[in-house]
Amino acid sequence: MDGNPKSGKKPHKEETRLVHGGRRPSEQYGFINIPPYRGSTILYANAADCLAMRNRFTYGRRGNPTMEALQDLWTELEGAAGTVVCPSGGSAVSTGFLAALKAGDHVLVTDSTYRPTRNLCNNFLTRMNIETTYYDPMIGGGIAELIRPNTRLIHMESPGSQTFEVQDVPAIVAAAKARGVTTSIDNTWATPLLFRPMDFGVDIVINAATKYPVGHSDVLIGLVSANEKLLPDLQLAHGELCLYVSSDDIYLTLRGLRTMKLRLREQGANALKIARHLATHKQVKKVIHPALPGSPGHEIFKRDFKGSSGLFAIELDARSDAEVIAFLDNLALFGMGYSWGGYESLAVPFDCTSFRTATAYNPDGRGIRLNIGLEDPDDIIADLENGFAAMAKAKG
Numbered sequence: 001m002d003g004n005p006k007s008g009k010k011p012h013k014e015e016t017r018l019v020h021g022g023r024r025p026s027e028q029y030g031f032i033n034i035p036p037y038r039g040s041t042i043l044y045a046n047a048a049d050c051l052a053m054r055n056r057f058t059y060g061r062r063g064n065p066t067m068e069a070l071q072d073l074w075t076e077l078e079g080a081a082g083t084v085v086c087p088s089g090g091s092a093v094s095t096g097f098l099a100a101l102k103a104g105d106h107v108l109v110t111d112s113t114y115r116p117t118r119n120l121c122n123n124f125l126t127r128m129n130i131e132t133t134y135y136d137p138m139i140g141g142g143i144a145e146l147i148r149p150n151t152r153l154i155h156m157e158s159p160g161s162q163t164f165e166v167q168d169v170p171a172i173v174a175a176a177k178a179r180g181v182t183t184s185i186d187n188t189w190a191t192p193l194l195f196r197p198m199d200f201g202v203d204i205v206i207n208a209a210t211k212y213p214v215g216h217s218d219v220l221i222g223l224v225s226a227n228e229k230l231l232p233d234l235q236l237a238h239g240e241l242c243l244y245v246s247s248d249d250i251y252l253t254l255r256g257l258r259t260m261k262l263r264l265r266e267q268g269a270n271a272l273k274i275a276r277h278l279a280t281h282k283q284v285k286k287v288i289h290p291a292l293p294g295s296p297g298h299e300i301f302k303r304d305f306k307g308s309s310g311l312f313a314i315e316l317d318a319r320s321d322a323e324v325i326a327f328l329d330n331l332a333l334f335g336m337g338y339s340w341g342g343y344e345s346l347a348v349p350f351d352c353t354s355f356r357t358a359t360a361y362n363p364d365g366r367g368i369r370l371n372i373g374l375e376d377p378d379d380i381i382a383d384l385e386n387g388f389a390a391m392a393k394a395k396g
């Protein structure tokens, strides 16, 4: 049996789609997993087909069965019209932007956006004569006042990078639709399993699949999905930028996706247990986790999200670098490094006081972002306690 439900049948639940989506065993000699097809040239059967470019696949860059499997599975999960595969999450952001924008346009971007998205706007888009205005992530329907005649795109990211503000997506989409403005969202934190932007009317959905879909810290890859209206523009931009992702990387992404729901459920539960522990900790000034009361946009999170993932932030009751260093260097289970969404726990310091422009970020303490992995949460808590003990000593 092939994986895709035939039309007319009741759509399958997410767990089932993740297992069966994008698979066509009958076309692969019965093998469960589609292999990584490698190749630039794809041969035509005869001259007439070649002249008419009549082939299921015409050139390696334009697609192969491995790529198509990922596109089909992800499109189904997002409830989108189609998906393009990009070489990284960052390139998924730039592809989404370039699909929607042209010279002379104005774009509204949340002040809580991923830093490289800000760099794209401030530098590359500026050179292309596209102007960016950053807005308060909590602006909601107030975004209407920032829309100009040449505003073409409103970009959201929810929860925001590092500071985890949950945005009022329905209110922003309503304001955008009233003025014919396209909307996009970086949905990396939630994935379509915890928040499905297409159900809220967003036009373009971006995911750094490097994170939860891959889940094992071994591949960089990005996915951009669009509704019927924006899909032609998205496919055109992706094709003209000549983006290509190796089938080996796509194979690993497909492998990761089969277990994504389980990992997200486990990592989300572990993170919540640890966040709750930290919320009452004397050496923690603040825990920023969308599922905890007091986190920015918590009420919106409760209204719109199906659950939380494994990434959140804390502000340590620490003043000096020495205290932060003592804390981090005495964690045995946490790696220190960028990216997240893998099966292993990570801790990195952050500070976004210097680059926010629409909103001031005034931390109560030193910011640490935690990616919670699949370790036992009690082991993680004990490990954090070792860090806190060292931090207290460093305070003297």
Ligand SMILES: *Cc1c(COP(=O)(O)O)cnc(C)c1O
Binding pocket: 088, 089, 090, 091, 093, 114, 157, 161, 186, 188, 189, 208, 209, 210, 220, 221, 222, 339
């Ligand atoms: C990591 C990340 C990206 C970029 O993904 P890469 O694969 O590292 O390029 C984009 N957006 C968000 C929110 C991210 O966390």
